Amino acid sequence: xxxxxxxxxxxxxxxxxxxxxxxxxxxxxxxxxxxxxxxxxxxxxxxxxxxxxxxxxxxxxxxxxxxxxxxxxxxxxxxxxxxxxxxxxxxxxxxxxxxxxxxxxxxxxxxxxxxxxxxxxxxxxxxxxxxxxxxxxxxxxxxxxxxxxxxxxxxxxxxxxxxxxxxxxxxxxxxxxxxxxxxxxxxxxxxxx
Amino acid sequence: xxxxxxxxxxxxxxxxxxxxxxxxxxxxxxxxxxxxxxxxxxxxxxxxxxxxxxxxxxxxxxxxxxxxxxxxxxxxxxxxxxxxxxxxxxxxxxxxxxxxxxxxxxxxxxxxxxxxxxxxxxxxxxxxxxxxxxxxxxxxxxxxxxxxxxxxxxxxxxxxxxxxxxxxxxxxxxxxxxxxxxxxxxxxxxxxxxxxxxxxxxxxxxxxxxxxxxxxxxxxxxxxxxxxxxxxxxxxxxxxxxxxxxxxxxxxxxxxxxxxxxxxxxxxxxxxxxxxxxxxxxxxxxxxxxxxxxxx
Numbered sequence: 484x485x486x487x488x489x490x491x492x493x494x495x496x497x498x499x500x501x502x503x504x505x506x507x508x509x510x511x512x513x514x515x516x517x518x519x520x521x522x523x524x525x526x527x528x529x530x531x532x533x534x535x536x537x538x539x540x541x542x543x544x545x546x547x548x549x550x551x552x553x554x555x556x557x558x559x560x561x562x563x564x565x566x567x568x569x570x571x572x573x574x575x576x577x578x579x580x581x582x583x584x585x586x587x588x589x590x591x592x593x594x595x596x597x598x599x600x601x602x603x604x605x606x607x608x609x610x611x612x613x614x615x616x617x618x619x620x621x622x623x624x625x626x627x628x629x630x631x632x633x634x635x636x637x638x639x640x641x642x643x644x645x646x647x648x649x650x651x652x653x654x655x656x657x658x659x660x661x662x663x664x665x666x667x668x669x670x671x672x673x674x675x676x
Numbered sequence: 677x678x679x680x681x682x683x684x685x686x687x688x689x690x691x692x693x694x695x696x697x698x699x700x701x702x703x704x705x706x707x708x709x710x711x712x713x714x715x716x717x718x719x720x721x722x723x724x725x726x727x728x729x730x731x732x733x734x735x736x737x738x739x740x741x742x743x744x745x746x747x748x749x750x751x752x753x754x755x756x757x758x759x760x761x762x763x764x765x766x767x768x769x770x771x772x773x774x775x776x777x778x779x780x781x782x783x784x785x786x787x788x789x790x791x792x793x794x795x796x797x798x799x800x801x802x803x804x805x806x807x808x809x810x811x812x813x814x815x816x817x818x819x820x821x822x823x824x825x826x827x828x829x830x831x832x833x834x835x836x837x838x839x840x841x842x843x844x845x846x847x848x849x850x851x852x853x854x855x856x857x858x859x860x861x862x863x864x865x866x867x868x869x870x871x872x873x874x875x876x877x878x879x880x881x882x883x884x885x886x887x888x889x890x891x892x893x894x895x896x897x898x899x900x901x902x903x904x905x906x907x908x909x910x911x912x913x914x915x916x917x918x919x920x921x922x923x924x925x926x927x928x929x930x931x932x933x934x935x936x937x938x939x940x941x942x943x944x945x946x947x948x949x950x951x952x953x954x955x956x957x958x959x960x961x962x963x964x965x966x967x968x969x970x971x972x
Contacts, residue, residue: 484679502677502721503711524712526705526774527858538749538776544708545777546701548679549723628772649857650771 488550490514491560492567492579500547507531507542509550510557515586518558518623529651532624533557534564539631541650558623559585561630565604568634569675606630609668610661617655625651629665637672639665680722685807688727688834691720693809696831698722702730702745703777705770706786730781730836739842741805744781744835751780759840761796761847761866768792768851771858781835784820787827787886794821794887795866796849798879801841808832814839821886845869846960848953851881852937852945862937865925865949869957874898874907878950883929883942893924893950910965913958918951925950 486497486509497513505524510516510533519542520530526541533542534556542555556564560580567578580588590601590611598611606629609615616622625648632639632647639647644665653661680698682688692698698720701707710716724730730745733755740758742751748766752775756763762780769775769792783791784804802817806829817838820828829835847868853859864881876897878890900917901907926947931939 502679503717505708505712525709526770529771529773532773539773540777541705541773543712544704544774546679546704546708546711546721546723548681548721549701549704549725551681647772650773652858 484548486547486551488552489554490516490582491556491563491585492573493581495582497547502546502548504547505543506533506535506545506547506550506555509547510542510555514582516557516559516582518585518588520620520623522620526650527652528621529624529628530621532627532651534627534631537631539628556627557585558626559588561607561626562602562604565606565630566602604630605671606633606665606668609664609671613660613664613667615657615660615664617653617657621651621653621655625653625661629661629668633665633669633672637669639669641666677718678720680720681726682722682724683726685727685729685836688722688724689807689809689832691722692834693832695720695722700724700785700834703747703774703779703782705774705778706782706788724834731779735842739839742780742838742840744784744837745779747777747779748775758842759796759800759847760843761800761849761868762793762840764847764849765792765796765851765864765866768849768853768856768859768861768864780838784827784835784838785829787821787825789821789824789884789886790861790864790882791887792851792861792864792881795864795879795881796847797838797840797866798887798889799847799866799868799877800843801868801870801877803839804835805837805839806833807836808834812836818889821888824885826886843868844873845871846957846964848956850949850953852949860936863929863931863942863945863949865946865953867950867953867957869961871907871961874902876901876954878925878928880925880929880946882936883931883946885930888928888930890925890928890950893921893928896924897921897954910962912962913954918954921954922947922951 486500497509522528522530524543526544531542563580680691699718700722702724730743732743734741748769751766780793783793797817803814849866851864852862861882863883866879868877926943929943931942
């Protein structure tokens with residue numbers, strides 16, 4: 484079957500989708516967006532977290548056909564998504580992340596250690612600055628979940644952060660640095676206002 | 677596999693009548709796991725996300741009509757006052773991502789003994805509204821669970837909503853697991869005080885082939901509270917009464933040994949949770965009584 488939906492602000496079309504396929508599979512294998520990670524395929528790990536009509540969900544548990552006509556934001560579009568949020572909408576009318584740009588998206592820029600030269604959302608920059616990335620496999624899911632929490636709750640307590648990230652597992656167990664990163668992003672967000 | 681996309685409830689019923697083997701999918705948090713792991717290859721998958729009123733709820737005089745697909749997040753955010761037991765249970769479901777998708781209809785459809793909503797629904801008192809092209813009926817929650825992962829639905833029926841009685845007193849929910857998030861219950865316990873009828877109700881999860889009530893324990897506690905004049909005098913529940921209640925709740929269990937826990941552990945833990953939830957709710961009831969008396 485064919486599925487039409489919006490990915491990172493741009494309309495996309497996926498063809499030859501098998502009816503039992505997950506949104507995660509469509510994103511990774513049909514649209515070439517491997518940012519959302521495939522780990523447990525049963526909603527236990529949160530590595531495949533995306534926004535579906537604004538809400539963080541495990542894309543491995545959404546049937547592809549269920550996203551027809553709906554909006555999905557993946558980690559590849561997070562920088563643009565955060566930018567639009569900060570600017571309160573799309574001023575130029577040409578926002579969103581094209582499939583080509585999303586497919587080629589890297590956090591590298593000119594310096595992968597500092598994130599310099601790359602288009603990053605504040606939460607991505609905070610993860611780099613706080614050293615919250617180890618093997619990196621859980622990172623995309625954590626970024627999407629943490630970004631959504633900071634949107635809802637600009638002043639999170641540690642308990643709020645732990646609760647919001649409770650569905651994302653990091654098997655390098657780098658949770659303390661991840662907490663630091665979210666606290667850092669929240670503090671920077673507060674300064675910017 | 678065929679993907680069915682009914683745009684309305686009527687279309688969904690018609691599709692289910694035409695294809696009784698169709699598997700309904702709403703949040704997908706149970707169904708997709710089975711498909712991803714190749715445990716299930718349904719002929720038809722029927723998406724219910726397009727049936728808008730399944731995600732709505734209405735607060736009535738006596739009860740709340742909760743649409744089958746209302747996600748747990750919404751229950752926690754909006755129905756804490758009316759359905760405190762279910763709101764507490766919702767909070768223990770998996771993770772934020774899962775709670776944004778999963779709802780009570782799915783818990784009932786899967787009818788796993790470990791489903792978190794069941795003890796709260798049993799304790800509060802609920803009816804499941806199911807419908808087919810043949811008509812609509814309401815199944816009392818006590819009669820809904822018929823076996824391990826089996827329920828009272830006919831092949832052409834769909835779950836439309838659950839009618840849960842609004843709390844007329846304190847309710848509690850307790851769950852045993854290895855951590856707070858992402859845990860399937862080793863066992864769980866729901867408890868509700870119903871001061872209007874001077875009764876109590878219980879719900880036990882994951883300690884029998886189906887979710888169950890501990891009816892003998894309820895009857896014992898109803899009699900003991902009445903006899904001691906506890907509803908009126910607001911005294912603390914005697915430790916011996918609480919212990920007897922806990923023992924009867926343990927005795928109501930019919931658990932198995934499995935990877936999550938042993939039968940004897942489950943029996944013991946249900947007793948502990950029964951005593952604790954009784955104490956928590958009773959303290960809360962006594963507190964409310966004092967407040968009302970002070971105000972009068």
